[in-house]
Amino acid sequence: MADPRGFLTTPVRENAPRRPVPVRIKDWREVYEPVEPGVLSRQAGRCMDCGIPFCHNGCPLGNLIPEWNDLTRRGDFREAIEQLHATNNFPEFTGKLCPAPCEAACVLGINQDPVTIKLVEESIIERAWDEGWVQPLPPERLTGKTVAVIGSGPAGLAAAQQLTRAGHTVAVYERDDALGGLMRYGVPEYKMEKRHIDRRIKQMEAEGTRFRTGVDVGGDVDAARLADRYDAVVMAVGALQPRELDVPGRQLHGVLQAMEFLPQGNKLALGQPVPDSVPAEKRLTAEGKDVIIIGAGDTGADCLGTVLRQNPRSVTQLAIGPTPPPDRTGNQPWPTYPLVFRTSSAHEEGGERVYTASTTELVDDGQGGVAALRMVEVVRHPDRTYTVVEGSERELPAQLVLLALGFSGVEKMPMVEQLGLEVGRDGALVRDEGWQSSRPGTFVVGDAGRGASLIVWAIAEGRACAAAVDEFLTGRPSTLPAPVTPSARPLVV
Numbered sequence: 199m200a201d202p203r204g205f206l207t208t209p210v211r212e213n214a215p216r217r218p219v220p221v222r223i224k225d226w227r228e229v230y231e232p233v234e235p236g237v238l239s240r241q242a243g244r245c246m247d248c249g250i251p252f253c254h255n256g257c258p259l260g261n262l263i264p265e266w267n268d269l270t271r272r273g274d275f276r277e278a279i280e281q282l283h284a285t286n287n288f289p290e291f292t293g294k295l296c297p298a299p300c301e302a303a304c305v306l307g308i309n310q311d312p313v314t315i316k317l318v319e320e321s322i323i324e325r326a327w328d329e330g331w332v333q334p335l336p337p338e339r340l341t342g343k344t345v346a347v348i349g350s351g352p353a354g355l356a357a358a359q360q361l362t363r364a365g366h367t368v369a370v371y372e373r374d375d376a377l378g379g380l381m382r383y384g385v386p387e388y389k390m391e392k393r394h395i396d397r398r399i400k401q402m403e404a405e406g407t408r409f410r411t412g413v414d415v416g417g418d419v420d421a422a423r424l425a426d427r428y429d430a431v432v433m434a435v436g437a438l439q440p441r442e443l444d445v446p447g448r449q450l451h452g453v454l455q456a457m458e459f460l461p462q463g464n465k466l467a468l469g470q471p472v473p474d475s476v477p478a479e480k481r482l483t484a485e486g487k488d489v490i491i492i493g494a495g496d497t498g499a500d501c502l503g504t505v506l507r508q509n510p511r512s513v514t515q516l517a518i519g520p521t522p523p524p525d526r527t528g529n530q531p532w533p534t535y536p537l538v539f540r541t542s543s544a545h546e547e548g549g550e551r552v553y554t555a556s557t558t559e560l561v562d563d564g565q566g567g568v569a570a571l572r573m574v575e576v577v578r579h580p581d582r583t584y585t586v587v588e589g590s591e592r593e594l595p596a597q598l599v600l601l602a603l604g605f606s607g608v609e610k611m612p613m614v615e616q617l618g619l620e621v622g623r624d625g626a627l628v629r630d631e632g633w634q635s636s637r638p639g640t641f642v643v644g645d646a647g648r649g650a651s652l653i654v655w656a657i658a659e660g661r662a663c664a665a666a667v668d669e670f671l672t673g674r675p676s677t678l679p680a681p682v683t684p685s686a687r688p689l690v691v
């Protein structure tokens with residue numbers, strides 16, 4: 199039973215403090231600091247345990263939020279982590295990185311600040327790791343069935359952990375030199391230190407999951423031949439085909455896709471060398487440069503925080519759309535996830551944001567490198583077309599331009615053809631409501647099937663897909679949970 203007066207006695211939402219900007223931009227450590235136990239208990243106590251907990255629906259994993267809020271309020275972290283792990287394999291990933299659609303759906307959020315659900319989630323799992331409560335859960339018996347999971351992002355890892363625990367023998371193939379997918383080389387160290395991934399991998403290895411890094415399936419090994427060696431295959435290859443900027447000068451030296459730049463930043467953050475596979479002309483840092491980031495989404499913000507830690511001369515982030523509203527508008531009602539003006543930790547650290555900016559050209563420095571970006575101001579109309587504001591053309595100096603324009607589906611790679619997989623018009627791999635692709639016994643999960651999305655969706659899909667694979671392998675209804683369907687969509691505007 200929740201504290202019926204908690205939201206009255208603690209009316210103010212208090213989140214984890216961020217380290218001071220001048221200190222944190224000098225290192226790569228995480229931005230947020232832990233909160234005092236008293237603060238946590240009071241914040242968890244603001245949860246009203248509503249008759250219909252909309253937060254629970256807002257979370258794709260169906261996390262049992264009111265239950266663990268109350269357990270946290272009472273200080274029963276041992277039971278809280280049991281409840282949290284019952285629906286989420288990796289609460290530390292979501293606790294640190296989720297945009298928290300649950301909080302947008304919190305009933306208290308109708309007329310007060312919502313409960314700090316994400317903070318409570320992260321605090322429970324951190325306490326559990328500290329206390330040694332997170333232990334390997336190997337299966338009691340093996341089924342003799344084998345599964346290849348291709349891709350080690352959150353979707354692949356969640357599917358692999360569920361299937362291993364169900365007794366199947368699972369091998370995860372990853373072409374990068376380290377595991378974790380976009381969480382490893384996309385998400386910057388200051389948002390989530392990579393040691394959090396490493397300790398989960400250790401747990402999974404102890405449970406019996408096997409990992410093969412540095413294997414490009416379809417390149418290093420023929421995908422069809424590899425698939426034939428397994429009873430089932432799970433395609434968890436992400437949606438890593440970047441959108442392009444089609445303007446003159448795109449080919450200039452110094453213009454990089456975000457996912458060409460961020461992995462290098464993550465390597466440098468950990469004092470590791472940039473791999474030999476990165477060509478010399480693409481080995482770039484922001485040091486001493488005027489940097490322009492095109493794209494106002496989360497990937498753009500991650501580029502901003504990374505650039506700011508590399509001592510640039512200036513940083514500007516361009517967005518083609520108008521400045522988002524400060525609060526929910528009439529067409530963004532509760533409990534949807536609203537598109538409002540947000541200040542991420544990176545925005546707090548520096549850089550300028552320019553809205554209604556459309557790039558028209560990248561200017562040559564005379565030696566094949568980029569020297570400047572030419573842009574115009576645009577007006578967006580209700581039908582989402584744009585017109586240029588006359589006389590608004592201007593030039594911004596730029597020796598490094600980063601493209602953070604989103605992704606258009608699964609990368610064009612030989613594996614797709616080798617397995618004869620169907621690709622939809624949206625660039626995602628086609629799958630049915632049982633998570634199977636056009637090739638029987640080959641399943642599609644995470645961004646590869648949904649399009650670029652979120653970690654919470656990837657984990658939810660990984661869990662649900664594992665249930666479908668288990669059923670396929672055993673011929674019996676699975677006891678594994680299936681929190682989402684392939685066609686489930688988030689509550690966003």
Ligand SMILES: Cc1cc2nc3c(=O)[nH]c(=O)nc-3n(C[C@H](O)[C@H](O)[C@H](O)COP(=O)(O)OP(=O)(O)OC[C@H]3O[C@@H](n4cnc5c(N)ncnc54)[C@H](O)[C@@H]3O)c2cc1C
Nearest residue numbers: 349351352353373379380384415435436644645651652653
């Ligand atoms: C820069 C950036 C920051 C982000 N930050 C956040 C955030 O803060 N919060 C959030 O919720 N979401 C965030 N996202 C989105 C989130 O990371 C993705 O939605 C999520 O990682 C998708 O998981 P996935 O397992 O489907 O795929 P991915 O994480 O993309 O993993 C796919 C894996 O498959 C591997 N692979 C691909 N092809 C092959 C092959 N042929 N052989 C072997 N391996 C292969 C890839 O190397 C990769 O490791 C971010 C995305 C980006 C780009």
Ligand code: SF4
Nearest residue numbers: 257292296298300316
């Ligand atoms: S996973 Fe995300 S949506 Fe679910 S409870 Fe945690 S922060 Fe909220």
